[in-house]
Amino acid sequence: MLTAGMLMTSAAQALVVTDVADGQTLANNILGSGISISNVSYQGSATSSGTFTGGLASGLGFDTGVLLTTGAAQNAVGPNNETGKSTNFGGAGDSDLTALSGYSTNDATVLSFDFEFDGGLGGDLFFNIVFASEEYNEFVGTQFNDVFGLFVDGNNVAKLPNGDPLSINTVNNNVNSDSYIDNETGSYDIQYDGFTKSIGIKVLGLSAGLHSMKFAIADGSDFILDSGIFIQASSFSDTPVGVPEPGPLLLLSIGLLGLGAARQRLNRQ
Template identity: 65%
Template sequence: MKRNLIYSALTACALLCGNAAQALVVTPESDANLLANNIAGSGITISNVNYIGASGASGLFTDGLSSGLGFDTGVLLTTGSAAGAVGPNNVSNYSVNNSMAGDSDLDSLSGVTTNDATSLSFDFEFDGGSGGDIFFNFIFASEEYNEYVGSTYNDVFGLFVNGTNIALLPDTTPVTINNVNNTSNAAYFNDNAAGTHNIQYDGFTKSLSVSMKGLSAGLHTMKFAIADGTDFAWDSGIFIQAGSFSDTPTDVPEPAPMLLLSLGLIGLGFARKRANT
């Protein structure tokens, strides 16, 4: 009996360790409709889909949970290479320069000029012809952690509904390197500089949730966008949970996902040297 218990414990440990060792799987993909349909969930119909970004900057991912992320599958948009998100974290400054333009909406959020922007946008309406609420889950990750927190290399993510960014942290600041890290909004941040989690990025947020309530019937616009701040270097990425853009909240396996902010309609540096590679 004792030997069987020991064997069972060892077997369980081996399984857990094996799962922990699995790396993220990313399939590069820039087909706008395929990407948008992957994240669209219940009660929502999307149309007029548009993707702006380099062909290798986006993709579909699986095995997120076994790699340390808070959910398992979805869409990845990056400022460099989607394939470069795959672990282990063996390069502290993984970077691909796509020589793409920035995004003016993200310039306003980051406070600096942005570059290598990748965006996915579409129109949406609620099924049944009525209004309603929308929900969405994501994880923001970057190679900029932790060296360039507080600098002008302020990579940024925005989620714009009808032109308004609803991806806000609890202190109502946008999702940027300088606003969520080991010292700012630290409860929602995972430090991966030591390679604890099997993805390439040096840091990433916990699973974050956004909602916007009380939208009217009819067409609305949505844009997911991420960009490098100031330069074209050191990749950042946004993981979007499959099926989570919906009219009802989508649960994530990670305990107690954070509700960032519910927006009702009534209320809406230091210098461094590095190559732009």
């Protein structure tokens, strides 16, 4: 694990985010071996998504990839020196995410496409992610339950063993805490107050033919306090890429195994 001192000595490699709102560019960045994609679409603002470098120096489990957020992608850049970093781009929510969150959603950013395995055969699907948010830790257990979903053929594969989705209320200091990294004190060079360890997701035994994939993240109940999902570059693949940090957080699909400064309390208006 990186220490604060190590982060200071590696400032040149700190998180750098480049705004990208072109769905094809984003999808190509995460595309790895053995998979072909088509029919790419993007929903979000011109500044709510992008590519990033310097993830390892900032405490993430991988160095480069794509970032989708509920506000502004640039708000992810550290250090954690602001209370409630937030951008409201006035976007619509997502009905699939509303069902997962249990509350209305807003400012949804969605990257979706069709995919198939090279050679026309079925196979296994792998990718690596980190979920992060400014909602931590003040609004854990509330209606401000920002949520992330990964939908393969319409089914959310980012589900915890008990069936819960990946959200503020399901991974935090109190629940699934072994998979959570608290950044309230700014130990990591990233603006978010908390984030998950690197999570490897796998979906096994997909059939031959065309499948759909949807990466989606949204604010729960309101439009403020950004959340983001980091997706490792080239990890959307038919073989595993990298080794995420071990932890108890295992993600399940339906029928398939898958794998600063101290912040003051913010009064929401």
